[in-house]
Every structure is written in C-alpha cells, then in structure tokens.
Amino acid sequence: MRVAVLTTSYPRSADDVAGRFVADAVEHVRARGVHVDVVGPREFRHYGIAYGHGMLGNLRRRPWLALFVPALLASFVRAARRVEADLLHAHWLPAGWVAARSGRPYVVQVWGTDVELVRRAPGLARGVLRGARLVIAASTDLAERARALGASDVRIIPSGVDLPREVGSEAEPPEILFAGRLSPEKGVLELLEATHGLELVVAGDGPLRRRVPGALGFVPHDQLQRFYARAAVVACPSRREGFGVACLEAMAHGRPVVATAVGGLRDLVVDGETGVLVPARDPAALRAALNRLLADPELRHRLGTAGRERAQRQFSWQAVTDATLDAYAEAIGTMAA
Numbered sequence: 001m002r003v004a005v006l007t008t009s010y011p012r013s014a015d016d017v018a019g020r021f022v023a024d025a026v027e028h029v030r031a032r033g034v035h036v037d038v039v040g041p042r043e044f045r046h047y048g049i050a051y052g053h054g055m056l057g058n059l060r061r062r063p064w065l066a067l068f069v070p071a072l073l074a075s076f077v078r079a080a081r082r083v084e085a086d087l088l089h090a091h092w093l094p095a096g097w098v099a100a101r102s103g104r105p106y107v108v109q110v111w112g113t114d115v116e117l118v119r120r121a122p123g124l125a126r127g128v129l130r131g132a133r134l135v136i137a138a139s140t141d142l143a144e145r146a147r148a149l150g151a152s153d154v155r156i157i158p159s160g161v162d163l164p165r166e167v168g169s170e171a172e173p174p175e176i177l178f179a180g181r182l183s184p185e186k187g188v189l190e191l192l193e194a195t196h197g198l199e200l201v202v203a204g205d206g207p208l209r210r211r212v213p214g215a216l217g218f219v220p221h222d223q224l225q226r227f228y229a230r231a232a233v234v235a236c237p238s239r240r241e242g243f244g245v246a247c248l249e250a251m252a253h254g255r256p257v258v259a260t261a262v263g264g265l266r267d268l269v270v271d272g273e274t275g276v277l278v279p280a281r282d283p284a285a286l287r288a289a290l291n292r293l294l295a296d297p298e299l300r301h302r303l304g305t306a307g308r309e310r311a312q313r314q315f316s317w318q319a320v321t322d323a324t325l326d327a328y329a330e331a332i333g334t335m336a337a
Helices: 020-030 054-061 063-082 093-100 113-120 123-131 140-148 188-194 221-230 245-252 283-294 297-314 317-332
Strands: 002-006 035-039 087-091 106-110 134-137 154-156 176-179 200-203 233-236 257-260 275-278
Touching (some): 002 063, 002 093, 035 063, 063 093, 087 317, 093 106, 106 140, 113 123, 113 140, 134 317, 200 221, 257 283, 275 297
Parallel strands (some): 087 106, 257 275
C-alpha cells in the first residue's frame, strides 16, 4: 500500500510545532510498513501563506496574500498529481479540494478550523466530501458537522498520544497551564480573567499575544512536555474545538483538565471523572473549577490518574493507527497487510 498525505501544515524541524499531530500520525503508519509520501508546503509553492500564523491567520493579517491563493492551489494540485500512491489522505478541506482534482482515490480528514471556515459557503465542501471514499473526523462533533455538509461515510478517528513513562511532580506553588494558539476561539481572554492572581503558565503564540502578559510563545515539543509534567491543572477554555490535542496530552501526563463543554473536548473529558467541564465564555465558572482543583490535591490526583488511564485505553497510537489502516484498506478496497 502506498499512501500520500496532503497537508498545508507539516513540521519543518524537530522543534517545529506546525502540523506536529499530522507528522506523528504519518510516522506511526510508516512504522507499520506502509509507504507514505508527504505532499506538504515543501513540495508546493505556498507564497508565505502556510506557516507563521497558519493559512487563515496569515490571510487575515495580510489580506493581499489572497491574490496568491489560486497559484498556491495550482502548485499543490501539480504536486499531488506527481506523487505515486494508491490513496491520498488529505488533511483539512483545502487539501481535500486538491485531492479531488488529482484523479486519485482519496480520503479527507476534517479537523475543525476547516469546517468552521466553510460554514458561510457550504457548497464548497459538499463536492469534496461527497467525492471522498470516506471522511475521517477527529471527534463526534466534527463527524456530525461533516455529515451535515454532505459526507455519507464518516469514521471517527482521533489523534493519538504517547504516554510518558512517569507522572511528574507538581511545581510549587501549583501552576495552571494553557498550551495553544493565543486567539479568541481558544478562550484565552476568558482564562486571563478567570486566573487573575493565580499562577498561570501560557505556552503559545498568536494574534492575542500582546494581551497575554508573560506568554512564552510556541515552545519546542520537549519543553512543552516538561510544562505538562509540572502543571497542577491544565486549562482548555476554548469557545470551539474540533479535537483538543493539548487536552489529550495533559491527560497522558496524568494532569486534571478544566475544559469547556464544546466540540471534541466532550469526547476527551468525562466530567467529574477525568476532569471538569464548564460552559464556554464563562470566566466565573472557569475560575470556580480551577480554584476547586487547586484547593484539593487528592481530587487532582484522582482525576489525573483516571484521565491518564482513559488516554492509554482509548487514544493510544496503536488503536489510532489500527483504525487508520482499516480506513485505508476499506477506501482502496483491499485488506491491509
């Protein structure tokens, strides 16, 4: 089986966080003996749109870059047509649009930002989703939204996670960790209001960075793992969330999560068992949940332990890769080796 992954985001180095979850999935599929080529921004001309603040963020910050989008897509299509593959795996709907013009069988995986983007023009997505052999969604919420856009055959396959061998020791005084993009939809402004006077570590970058005192910017993966290992609580206060990689990584580290009850976070956090769910856009409820956990080390330990067990049981890379290979085999009509 030969698979080509089409993506607009892929790490350029070991420390690059862009598209890291896509690269992790690729490496686990390759480890099963599948030949995987990656058609990413290094293989097509992206005109400075692909990296930095992400494609959508870059276009918002520099609208004139939209003039280059047709040329970018044309270059992407040419690169997809050159690769030899039995199946294309397109991450995000724009890459699905490219796959649909390649003349090859394809699956398309939706992650959240792409589905949100096409809400104003759903017709653009319908052709892509209906032309796919099947659609992969990272969460129940995304699967429902893909079906609403016309997808008929949808598989829910989350991102996977590696569990560290040991659970780290909390910092003193206890820290709250936020890891992710500093943008309105991630709820970082609500978090700032909720954590006034508390120990907050913010690992991330984005358009709101100037409004987030002490933000560290995007940090290398190994350093981020150390932040998870010492956190008392991890906050995931998104207004919307397709999946929730930071939430899952916190669970893998045995850290209790306070998350908003939106999107894919509802698949990850079992309220009162592995973490605490609160309403979105509600700083008071967020602060109450954080204070409750900060005041109760035993509760933090219980929720964190249960979250780690859930991550190992349902989100291991073995299970995720098994499901991905089954989807590939079904899509090309053959049995996986």
